[in-house]
Amino acid sequence: MKEVIITKYGPPEVLQVRELQTPTPKSGQVLVRNHFTGINFSEIMARMRLYPGAPKPPTTLGAEACGIVESVGKDVARIKPGDKVMLFCRFNSYATHIITNEKMVMSLPADFSLEEGAAFPLVYVTAYMMIFDLGNFRKGETILIHGAGGGVGTAAIQLAQSVGGNIIGTASKWKHTKLNEMGVSNCIDYNTENVLEKVMDYTNNRGVDLIIDPVG
Numbered sequence: 398m399k400e401v402i403i404t405k406y407g408p409p410e411v412l413q414v415r416e417l418q419t420p421t422p423k424s425g426q427v428l429v430r431n432h433f434t435g436i437n438f439s440e441i442m443a444r445m446r447l448y449p450g451a452p453k454p455p456t457t458l459g460a461e462a463c464g465i466v467e468s469v470g471k472d473v474a475r476i477k478p479g480d481k482v483m484l485f486c487r488f489n490s491y492a493t494h495i496i497t498n499e500k501m502v503m504s505l506p507a508d509f510s511l512e513e514g515a516a517f518p519l520v521y522v523t524a525y526m527m528i529f530d531l532g533n534f535r536k537g538e539t540i541l542i543h544g545a546g547g548g549v550g551t552a553a554i555q556l557a558q559s560v561g562g563n564i565i566g567t568a569s570k571w572k573h574t575k576l577n578e579m580g581v582s583n584c585i586d587y588n589t590e591n592v593l594e595k596v597m598d599y600t601n602n603r604g605v606d607l608i609i610d611p612v613g
Contacts, residue, residue, distance in 0.1 A: 400457045400492035406446040411454075420496050423469035427502050429482060433515035434490045435461040437548060452488055459490025463505065463514030473499045481505040483514035485522075516548075526551035527609045536561040538606035541596060544574035545581060549611035554579055565599055567592060 398419040422428045439482050440458045443451035451458070463483040466476055475501055476482065484490075486577050505514045526539040527549075528534045544550045545566025557564050558580060566576055570586040577584065583597045596605060 398495040398586060400489070402457045402491075402505075403444050403454045405454045406444065410423075411444065414487060419494050422454045422468055422473075422496055423497055424471040425473060426496055427463060427466055427473060427476050427482075427484075427499050428468045429464045429495045429497070429502070430467045431462045431464040431490065431495050433463050434459050434492075435463075435515045435517075435519060437461075437519055440491075443577060453518055457489050457491045459486065459488065461485055461493075461515060461518040462490040462495055463511045463517075464495070466502075467494065469499070476502050476504075481511065481514075483518055485518050501607065520548040520552040521556070523611070524549050524556055524609075527611070528553060528556055528607070530611065532607040534560065534562060534607050537563070539563040539565065539600060539603075541605045541608045542566045543587075543608070543610040544568065544612040545576055545584070547611060551579065553609060553611070554581055560592040565605065 399414055399416050401412055401414055404413050420428065437460065439448055442448035443458055444487050461484065466478050466480045467474055468478055481501045483505050484495065484503065486495050486497040489495060503518065534540060534557065540562050542550050542553045542564060545554060546568035550566065554564055554566065564581050565583040565585065566581045567585045567587045568576060569588060573584040582609055583599045585592055
């Protein structure tokens with residue numbers, strides 16, 4: 398198998414390909430032949446030594462991917478070889494083959510391409526947990542989404558829309574047209590506009606029910 402590693406902290410040029418033996422899944426594990434890997438801002442930060450908790454170089458990175466199951470370990474019952482899946486993993490999706498726990502593997506929906514599957518797990522599960530598990534967001538409520546033009550932000554927009562929520566999004570001005578196309582009519586340019594004043598204007602001085610900040 399092959400994997401992409403960061404040889405040291407720095408620009409994209411520190412990324413290199415290395416070859417190693419393809420692993421064999423242990424009990425409860427699944428081996429996936431990777432087709433597409435999701436690339437997230439967290440990995441860019443890790444490469445630049447800006448992401449707490451990331452492994453030190455030389456190391457591979459990546460938290461999500463999509464591919465076809467090649468083999469499974471003992472006691473794996475839900476997933477079988479040949480299944481198309483999307484998955485979570487811990488710092489090892491920049492590779493042709495990925496070992497991960499069966500619990501971190503999800504069947505690819507029939508109407509998803511492999512490309513779409515690779516971009517789904519991290520941002521959508523993160524957004525879902527923020528909005529519903531932690532925020533208890535409900536129909537008719539108003540949500541303020543910071544970084545609305547990013548991966549978690551756009552996922553949050555779709556999830557909030559799915560339950561009939563009202564959305565205010567902050568993003569750079571050049572992203573507003575696309576956000577408008579997604580159905581976000583109330584956009585704020587945090588670079589040039591006063592966010593608090595705009596929020597109170599959009600809500601008739603009521604404020605919002607939930608604020609999520611995937612930017613940190």
